[in-house]
Every structure is written in C-alpha cells, then in structure tokens.
Amino acid sequence: MTLPTPEAHLRDVSRVVGQRSAGEPEFLQAVREVLESLAPVLAEHPEFVEGGILERLVEPERQLIFRVPWTDDEGLVRVNRGYRVQFNSALGPYKGGLRFHPSVNLSVIKFLGFEQIFKNALTSQRIGGGKGGSDFDPSGRSDAEVMRFCQSFMTELVHHIGEHTDIPAGDIGVGAREIGYLFGQYRRITQRYEAGVLTGKGVGWGGAEVRTEATGYGAVFFAEEMLLRVGEGIEGRRAIVSGSGNVATYAIEKIQQLGGTAVTASDSGGYIVDEAGIDVELLKQVKEVERARISRYAELRPSARFVAGGSVWDVPAELAFPCATQNELGEAGARALIANGVRAVVEGANMPTTPAAVELLQDAGVLFAPGKAANAGGVATSALEMSQNAARSRWDRDKSETRLHDIMREVHGATYAASERYGRPGDYVLGANSAGFVRVAQAMLEQGVI
Numbered sequence: 001m002t003l004p005t006p007e008a009h010l011r012d013v014s015r016v017v018g019q020r021s022a023g024e025p026e027f028l029q030a031v032r033e034v035l036e037s038l039a040p041v042l043a044e045h046p047e048f049v050e051g052g053i054l055e056r057l058v059e060p061e062r063q064l065i066f067r068v069p070w071t072d073d074e075g076l077v078r079v080n081r082g083y084r085v086q087f088n089s090a091l092g093p094y095k096g097g098l099r100f101h102p103s104v105n106l107s108v109i110k111f112l113g114f115e116q117i118f119k120n121a122l123t124s125q126r127i128g129g130g131k132g133g134s135d136f137d138p139s140g141r142s143d144a145e146v147m148r149f150c151q152s153f154m155t156e157l158v159h160h161i162g163e164h165t166d167i168p169a170g171d172i173g174v175g176a177r178e179i180g181y182l183f184g185q186y187r188r189i190t191q192r193y194e195a196g197v198l199t200g201k202g203v204g205w206g207g208a209e210v211r212t213e214a215t216g217y218g219a220v221f222f223a224e225e226m227l228l229r230v231g232e233g234i235e236g237r238r239a240i241v242s243g244s245g246n247v248a249t250y251a252i253e254k255i256q257q258l259g260g261t262a263v264t265a266s267d268s269g270g271y272i273v274d275e276a277g278i279d280v281e282l283l284k285q286v287k288e289v290e291r292a293r294i295s296r297y298a299e300l301r302p303s304a305r306f307v308a309g310g311s312v313w314d315v316p317a318e319l320a321f322p323c324a325t326q327n328e329l330g331e332a333g334a335r336a337l338i339a340n341g342v343r344a345v346v347e348g349a350n351m352p353t354t355p356a357a358v359e360l361l362q363d364a365g366v367l368f369a370p371g372k373a374a375n376a377g378g379v380a381t382s383a384l385e386m387s388q389n390a391a392r393s394r395w396d397r398d399k400s401e402t403r404l405h406d407i408m409r410e411v412h413g414a415t416y417a418a419s420e421r422y423g424r425p426g427d428y429v430l431g432a433n434s435a436g437f438v439r440v441a442q443a444m445l446e447q448g449v450i
C-alpha cells in the first residue's frame with residue numbers, strides 16, 4: 001500500500017469532513033485548525049495515516065439529541081433540545097461540560113467536544129472528550145424553572161452517563177446551581193450516590209476545592225509560564241478581560257493576585273472599564289448573587305464606566321484574556337490590540353479568536369495561547385475531583401491550587417516542547433494541537449480499529 005503524503009492525506013480528511021458536516025461551521029473551523037497543525041506530526045508517524053486515525057478522530061463515537069420538555073412558572077409547556085456528543089474515549093471516559101445557551105446547536109457542541117479531546121489529553125489525566133448542552137436560555141428564568149428544566153434534561157441524560165462512561169461538568173449557563181439540580185435528579189433516578197458522575201459539585205457534597213476558580217486561575221498560570229519563558233511576567237501589567245462569568249471572574253482575580261491590573265469585564269450588552277482595577281468582590285456580587293447585567297457594576301462603582309456595545313479589544317492593554325465565547329475576537333479586534341502594543345493574548349474561552357485574528361497576532365509577534373492549552377485547568381481540576389470522589393478523600397485549598405499550578409506548568413511545558421519538536425518554537429497553536437493529538441492517536445492505534 002502506498003501512503004499519501006501528509007499534506008494530501010490532510011486535504012482528503014478535510015474534504016470528507018467538510019462534505020459530511022456541511023452546515024456545521026464552528027465544528028469545521030475547529031477541525032481545520034487542528035488539521036493545519038498536523039503535517040509535521042504525520043511525517044514523523046506514518047502509522048497514524050495507515051491506521052486511519054484522523055478519519056476516525058473527526059467522527060464522534062456517539063451523538064445524542066433529545067427532547068427536553070418542561071413547564072414554566074405560568075404553567076406553559078416548553079420544549080428545548082438536548083445534546084450530548086461522546087466524541088472520543090481512547091484515553092478515558094468522556095469528559096466535558098454542558099452548555100445552556102440559546103446559541104447551542106449540534107455544530108457548537110461538536111466543536112466543543114472535538115477541542116475537548118486534545119485539551120483533556122494535554123492535562124495527562126485519563127479522560128476522553130465529550131460535550132453537551134441545550135438551547136435553553138436560563139437568563140430571566142426563576143430558580144424553580146431552572147430546576148424543572150435540569151430535572152427534565154437529566155431524566156434523559158441519565159441513561160448515557162456514569163462515573164466510568166461519561167462525566168459532564170459546567171460551561172456557559174451551567175454553574176453550581178445547575179450542577180446541583182442535575183446531580184439531585186441523577187441520584188433520585190438511579191438511587192445511587194455516584195459522586196463521580198458530575199464535576200463542579202458543591203464543596204460540601206463531593207465538589208473539589210478550587211474547581212470553581214480553576215479555569216480562570218489556570219489561564220493566568222499559563223500566561224505567567226509563557227511570559228516567564230521570555231523573561232517577563234504579569235506583575236505591574238495592565239490586562240483586559242472579556243466576559244463576566246466563571247472563567248472571566250477568576251481570571252481577573254488571579255491577575256490581581258499576581259500583581260497585574262485587570263480593567264475590563266463584559267457581557268453581550270457591552271463592557272465596563274474600571275481604571276482602578278476591577279473590584280472582584282463587587283463583580284461577584286453583581287454576576288453571581290444578583291445575576292444582573294455587567295452595566296450594574298458601573299452604577300455601583302464610581303471609578304468605572306459602561307460602554308454599551310462596542311469592542312472591549314479597543315481598550316489599551318499589554319495582556320488580553322478573551323473569556324466569553326467563540327469567535328468574539330476577530331480581525332478588527334486583533335488589529336486594535338496590536339496597535340495598542342499588546343504582548344500576549346491568552347484564551348480563557350473556547351475558540352474565542354477567529355483563525356484570521358490568530359494569524360494577525362502571531363505575525364505581529366504577539367504571544368498567543370490557544371484555549372485548548374490555556375483553559376485546561378478547569379477540566380484538569382475536574383479530573384482531580386473525580387479522583388477524590390473515587391478515593392472518598394478531600395484535598396484542602398492549598399493542595400488543590402498547588403496541583404492546578406503544577407498541571408498548568410506541565411501543560412505549558414508539553415505545549416512548548418511540541419512547538420519546538422515540530423519546527424515552530426513558540427507557536428502554541430501548533431504545540432497544543434500536535435502534543436494533544438499524538439497522545440490520543442497513540443492510544444487509538446494501540447486499541448485497534450474501533
């Protein structure tokens with residue numbers, strides 16, 4: 001058998017996935033970004049081409065779509081669509097969050113599940129990749145409505161998950177409250193206290209310390225490693241952050257703890273600039289307790305102003321952390337960041353930077369960290385939560401944060417090493433894609449054609 005060249009093989013896989021998944025733009029974007037990195041890896045490992053690794057990797061092992069009926073506070077019956085994509089379990093049970101947001105569709109869940117495979121591999125924890133969610137919009141819904149929705153969602157999902165098969169967690173629109181309702185319904189139906197079936201649980205009933213903070217903290221630890229490698233740091237530097245949810249809030253908190261100043265946060269209505277540095281406790285009060293819009297922060301804080309609409313990337317800073325959602329940082333944003341002298345862009349969110357913007361940033365010599373590597377701290381801490389649940393043990397805060405910090409150093413190290421090995425030192429996109437891919441590909445090869 002004559003093998004095609006790596007380039008020809010990649011073109012072929014890209015064409016087939018493009019045909020088979022036409023109408024799934026986010027998924028195709030995520031796949032093509034990975035494929036573009038892999039030619040040097042395939043040149044070194046022809047056995048991956050021979051073993052059909054890529055053809056198998058781009059096709060989820062299983063995709064579930066289900067009806068989620070629930071009753072609102074007025075007594076009206078509502079119907080949403082639920083998803084769980086079990087993408088790849090070569091390295092361990094499927095692991096990845098649930099997203100509740102009106103923009104959720106199969107393409108979004110597949111892109112997230114695909115990215116999750118490589119991210120999870122990079123953490124060195126034994127977890128495969130998956131993702132799920134619903135087009136349910138929790139904003140403006142009462143606690144009782146959210147609870148009924150979560151119970152209905154879990155009534156179907158329960159058949160497909162388990163601590164050895166698939167372990168969901170949170171994502172956009174799914175935080176501690178939703179995980180609580182989901183776990184309650186799982187426990188009620190199965191009559192088992194299977195703590196390891198969901199992560200992001202309350203710390204009083206099986207949750208891990210620092211899980212809430214882990215993604216945001218981890219992204220900042222990754223930024224610190226990346227800057228340290230070139231003899232720089234976070235201290236004394238001005239940062240802009242987009243989003244005001246879980247990832248954004250704890251990225252801001254860690255930036256300030258390390259001596260930087262984070263001056264922005266945003267939501268879909270606009271952004272705030274606080275020249276005195278974001279008051280994290282006030283931000284938590286507004287977003288986590290009041291569940292209000294970010295503009296409320298500026299009403300309560302004299303040093304802050306709210307900009308309706310607009311682009312947070314226009315605010316001058318040396319460090320930028322996109323922590324809201326996919327494709328939120330495009331070419332115009334990248335140009336503004338470069339013009340203002342940005343030094344590093346670190347993705348807290350999944351795929352927040354468009355491919356064209358990534359290229360602009362890299363060409364301008366900006367240090368760029370892809371979410372696959374930089375936001376892996378959340379899922380890594382979820383894996384630690386699973387270990388603690390299995391061992392019926394509980395780590396304290398210090399141990400949990402130290403372990404997170406170590407893992408982020410390892411993720412950075414593996415990513416950088418792969419960027420060197422495959423010929424583009426400091427290209428963290430190439431590094432994350434190739435390091436993650438090799439680990440999964442090796443396991444798939446050893447497990448046969450399944």
Ligand SMILES: NC(=O)c1ccc[n+]([C@@H]2O[C@H](COP(=O)([O-])OP(=O)(O)OC[C@H]3O[C@@H](n4cnc5c(N)ncnc54)[C@H](O)[C@@H]3O)[C@@H](O)[C@H]2O)c1
Nearest residue numbers: 171172173215243244245246247267268324325349350378
């Ligand atoms: N929670 C985690 O552990 C985790 C782990 C890895 C990656 N992520 C990624 O981080 C990102 C944020 O997730 P989160 O957990 O903080 O969710 P969240 O629900 O806590 O917050 C989401 C934030 O994004 C903002 N947002 C959503 N859609 C927007 C839009 N169209 N325009 C502007 N802002 C928008 C929301 O206003 C909110 O501030 C997502 O890309 C998610 O996939 C989360």
